[in-house]
Amino acid sequence: MPLALRDRSRVSTSVGDCESQESPQLESDSRRHSVSFLTAILGLFALTYAFTAGLRTVADMDLGWQMATGRWIVQHHKIPFTDVLSHTARGREWIYPGLSQILLYGVYSLGGYSLLSVLGAAACVGTIALQLRRASALTALLALLAVPLVAARTAPRAEMFTEVLIAAFLSVLWHYHRSGQGTLWLLPLLMCLWTNLHPGFIAGLGICASYVAMEFGDAAFASHRPAAFKRLRHAALWLLATAGATLLNPWGARIYVALARQGGVLDTHSHWIHEWSPLRITSARLMEVLAWREPDSAIWWLILIGIVAALMAAYMRAFVPALLLGASVYAVIHALRMKAAFASVVVVIGGSILADAIGPGWVQCVLQRVRALRAIRAEAVTFLFLAVAAGFTAVRVFDLVTNRYYLKTPQQFTEFGAGESYWYPEEAAAFVLREQLPANIFNDYSSGGFVAWALSPGFPDYIDGRAIPFGDELFVHSKELLNQPLDSPAWQLEAESRNLNTVLVSLDHELSGALSELKTYCASRQWRPVYLDTHAAVFVRARPETAELLSRLQIDCNGVRLDHPPAVTSNRGRAEAFHYQLNAAYILLALGKPEEALQSLNSAGSIFSESAFLHFAKGLALQSVGRWDDAERELYTAHELGSDNAALALAVHYQQLGRYEDEARILSRAAERSDRPHLLYLRLGYVQLEMGQPHEALLSFDQAEKESPFVGEAAALGEDFRAQLAEGRRRAREWLARK
Numbered sequence: 001m002p003l004a005l006r007d008r009s010r011v012s013t014s015v016g017d018c019e020s021q022e023s024p025q026l027e028s029d030s031r032r033h034s035v036s037f038l039t040a041i042l043g044l045f046a047l048t049y050a051f052t053a054g055l056r057t058v059a060d061m062d063l064g065w066q067m068a069t070g071r072w073i074v075q076h077h078k079i080p081f082t083d084v085l086s087h088t089a090r091g092r093e094w095i096y097p098g099l100s101q102i103l104l105y106g107v108y109s110l111g112g113y114s115l116l117s118v119l120g121a122a123a124c125v126g127t128i129a130l131q132l133r134r135a136s137a138l139t140a141l142l143a144l145l146a147v148p149l150v151a152a153r154t155a156p157r158a159e160m161f162t163e164v165l166i167a168a169f170l171s172v173l174w175h176y177h178r179s180g181q182g183t184l185w186l187l188p189l190l191m192c193l194w195t196n197l198h199p200g201f202i203a204g205l206g207i208c209a210s211y212v213a214m215e216f217g218d219a220a221f222a223s224h225r226p227a228a229f230k231r232l233r234h235a236a237l238w239l240l241a242t243a244g245a246t247l248l249n250p251w252g253a254r255i256y257v258a259l260a261r262q263g264g265v266l267d268t269h270s271h272w273i274h275e276w277s278p279l280r281i282t283s284a285r286l287m288e289v290l291a292w293r294e295p296d297s298a299i300w301w302l303i304l305i306g307i308v309a310a311l312m313a314a315y316m317r318a319f320v321p322a323l324l325l326g327a328s329v330y331a332v333i334h335a336l337r338m339k340a341a342f343a344s345v346v347v348v349i350g351g352s353i354l355a356d357a358i359g360p361g362w363v364q365c366v367l368q369r370v371r372a373l374r375a376i377r378a379e380a381v382t383f384l385f386l387a388v389a390a391g392f393t394a395v396r397v398f399d400l401v402t403n404r405y406y407l408k409t410p411q412q413f414t415e416f417g418a419g420e421s422y423w424y425p426e427e428a429a430a431f432v433l434r435e436q437l438p439a440n441i442f443n444d445y446s447s448g449g450f451v452a453w454a455l456s457p458g459f460p461d462y463i464d465g466r467a468i469p470f471g472d473e474l475f476v477h478s479k480e481l482l483n484q485p486l487d488s489p490a491w492q493l494e495a496e497s498r499n500l501n502t503v504l505v506s507l508d509h510e511l512s513g514a515l516s517e518l519k520t521y522c523a524s525r526q527w528r529p530v531y532l533d534t535h536a537a538v539f540v541r542a543r544p545e546t547a548e549l550l551s552r553l554q555i556d557c558n559g560v561r562l563d564h565p566p567a568v569t570s571n572r573g574r575a576e577a578f579h580y581q582l583n584a585a586y587i588l589l590a591l592g593k594p595e596e597a598l599q600s601l602n603s604a605g606s607i608f609s610e611s612a613f614l615h616f617a618k619g620l621a622l623q624s625v626g627r628w629d630d631a632e633r634e635l636y637t638a639h640e641l642g643s644d645n646a647a648l649a650l651a652v653h654y655q656q657l658g659r660y661e662d663e664a665r666i667l668s669r670a671a672e673r674s675d676r677p678h679l680l681y682l683r684l685g686y687v688q689l690e691m692g693q694p695h696e697a698l699l700s701f702d703q704a705e706k707e708s709p710f711v712g713e714a715a716a717l718g719e720d721f722r723a724q725l726a727e728g729r730r731r732a733r734e735w736l737a738r739k
Contacts, residue, residue: 035137041386042140043132045393046147047125052397052416053151053295054124056406058113059414059421060157062465063104064449068456070105073098079250083469085452087440087460088498092469095251095258099196100158107156116156117418123154123164127340130167131347134175138358139351144393146302146343148295153340155414162200163340165190169204170348173211178352180231188241195246199259203341205246208239210324217320261468271709272475274411275337277675284672293395295405299339302346303329309350312357321349403575407608410642411510415575422579423508425536429454435553437530437540438501442494445478446511447536451504459502472713479717482513485520486527486539495526495541503527503539509586509613518590522557532560534583558591562600568607578607585617594624612641619649628653639666644674651683655690663687671703678707682721685728694732701728 065085072084079098083089107115127150131143154160168190176182187208194201215235218228249255271277279285279299289300306329313322325345332342399405406412413423420426425447432441432455441459443451448464455461463470463478482505484490494500505514505521514521514537521539522529530553531538540546540553562584565577581604588597601618608614619635622628632653638646647670654663667684671677685700705725710718 038137038382038386039135039140042137042144042389043135045389046128046132046140046144049144049147049393049396050125050128050150051121052400053147054121054154055117055418056120056155056400056414056416057419057421058116058120058156059412059423060155061446061449063116063155063157064451064453065461065464065466066101066158066449067105067108068452069096069098070101070103072457073102074105081251083466085456085461086463086470088462088474089469090460094466094469095255096466097158097196097198097249097255099193100161100198103197104156104158113420114418120154120156120160123156123160124151126164127154127167127344130164130171131344133171136351136355138355139347141389142302142305142347142351144389145298145305146347147396148298149302149339149343151295153337158198159200161194161197162203163344165194165197166200166203166207166341167344167348169207170344173207174348174352176231176235177211177214180227180234184235184238187238188245191242191245192248195249195255199255199262201246202259205243208242210320211235212239214318214320214324217318221317258468271711272479272714274675276335279333279336280675280677281333282672284669292392293399294409295396295399296409299332302343303332305354306342306346306350309346309353313353316353316357318353321353325350325353402571404608404610407575407578408610408641410612413508413510415572417572422576423506423511423535424450425504425506426454427533428504428531428536428538431531431538432459432502432504435530435549437538437549438546440498440500441502441504442481442498442500443503444482444505444511444513445475446508446513447504447506462498462500476713476717479513479714483517483717485517486524487520492526501541501543501546503541504536506536507532507583507587508535509583509617515586515590518557518587519592522591528554529557530554532557532587534562534580534587558593562587565603574607578604578611581607582611582614582617585621589617589620589624594621597621598625610641612638612643612646614638615641616643616646616649619646623649623653639670642673644670644676644680647680648683651687655687660687660691664691676707676709678704678709678721681707682724682728685732689728689731689735692735694735697732698729701725701732 068085069080073079080094082091083094104116107119111118124147128143128147131146132140135143150163153163169187172182172184172186176184187204191201191204194204212232215228215232218224219232246255247253251258286300288294288297289304291297306325310322310325310329313319313325328338328342328345331338400416403415406415414421429451431437439459440462441451441455442462445463445465448461451459451461452464463474467475481490481494486503503521506512507515507518509515518537521527521537522532524539526542527539528542528550529537530540530550532555537557540550542550562580565580565584566573568574568577581600585597585600585604588594588600597617598621601614601621604611604614605618615634615638619631619633619638622631622634632650635646635650635653639650647666650666651663654660654666664684664687667680667687671680671684674680681700681704685697685704688694688697688700708718708721710721
């Protein structure tokens, strides 16, 4: 028996309290018409929003190595069982589903990056469409709210197949659980595909296990037991076939070994890779729920709705769905990568439960009550509600199409429309190939996927986004190298041991780990700059074998002109010109040229002025030329827009002026909003010592240690952080001992 029927008696609905002067048949027809109309229009809004949110330039860091593997498979007519893309992990066992990589490479071969963008939009629309399958008006409304979470995880890459298939499995099994009807025969077929598309197939097994648990949960009630066991008996064969389908892959059962290995590296990744990081819950972050115009607020709305739905399910004695909703909330709080899966659970299961709790006639009931109280026609109320939903959708779509969202929000690296992202170092890669620079190559983690795609097989990459086969050690070591001059002993040892001869690093202001050392890189005696633009820099090792090459290609970084932005002829052109000018400014600042940086920043500001990165860079440039008051205003604006670095820069400025209370206020507020606040809490502890607050300082130091990303293999990166932490605690305890 469907949940809506078997639990109706336990939940008081307002439908029964709505009295109508019309006949029961007319009332039923009117209710069905209103609900169907509202559901259809809300569903249309959700799908329109999904297409707009999904259609953006291809920017994912993992896509490159996935397409490179697909190309290798097509060229060699076999699946690689070991790494074939890098020179640092060559020959190590590598298990990753190959079908998605072949498909991505095939799509690129047919239509380039533009067709890949369309594929991403289709994945976003498809996921929302599956959420809307047999939807109520309430479910359609939740799907509209969930679009940003789905769009965040359906960019062109192998993972997007998992998000679509999670929604499909949930839709099929939840409908079958409620109605006893469904296309269960699809599940083994989909699982066979899923296992060969992405490691996320394990989520499909989890959904199947959750379905079985839901039936046993129903069977705990004698009145529901026969129907529950009947559904379970009918589903058993298909569920077993679904589990067996996971073995239909080139590695057989060994694919589970890859899953176990992946889980073993998540601790370090959760502290350094944004998509694996947890969602911090603070009072300041919770206020984001009020920012209706910002798509990132959707996660808080869905968490709240998921919690309410879980409590309602528990009240209705649907304990397993309640646990599933609670588990989805837990998962997304602990790893932002789970956004889309969490959204599908809340929309499909939470939406159904809330619709059951409120009652199927809630729309008509509300309309009747409003009409009775205000003498307003039901049609007018329906129109008003849809007008609000249309306005909400229109504003969100406008912000995407005009690139306001992409330019304002950190870590987007993309723009509206089809094609290639601005940050891919296409010209630098073309230079490496054209000039046939010497291998082996060193690349930073961010650009590794692109290097694997653009330069292999001639130039195997140093590292890319695959946690395995590289492991945490190389990931951390690559970051250590980027924080040191190229002439350092660490670089000399690495170059000798791995025969490195070319270095390619991203210079994007958000992605680059090399910007802080760019000036020393350019002045290196053992490595010489041969290429620099607003996306990347290339250096070649000075050796007798490269002397002739360097005499022809070596450049002076200070002489490179960064004054050729794209033409501002469209929204896309404006966004690309903004990124060009902003990256140019950060590079010029790194090279010690603040006046030129200010010119680029003024040009960027004339295009878009709501970027925290823009105001932070302007603050640094103004400080460098001695305009302290103007610099403070710019840094404060950047802080208001959410920049941690601006808060730290302001703290240093206030420290020099003895404005300790202002410093503490800025740091405290920034720490509440930050995703990675360890340095903010460390600095806050020191200013609290200056203010004579040792107890508060110790609490801040404890919080800094709790939030520290320097754990596991990454501990070596935090030696200075731990030293400052120990010194701060020592001073605080000495202060307390003197009292």
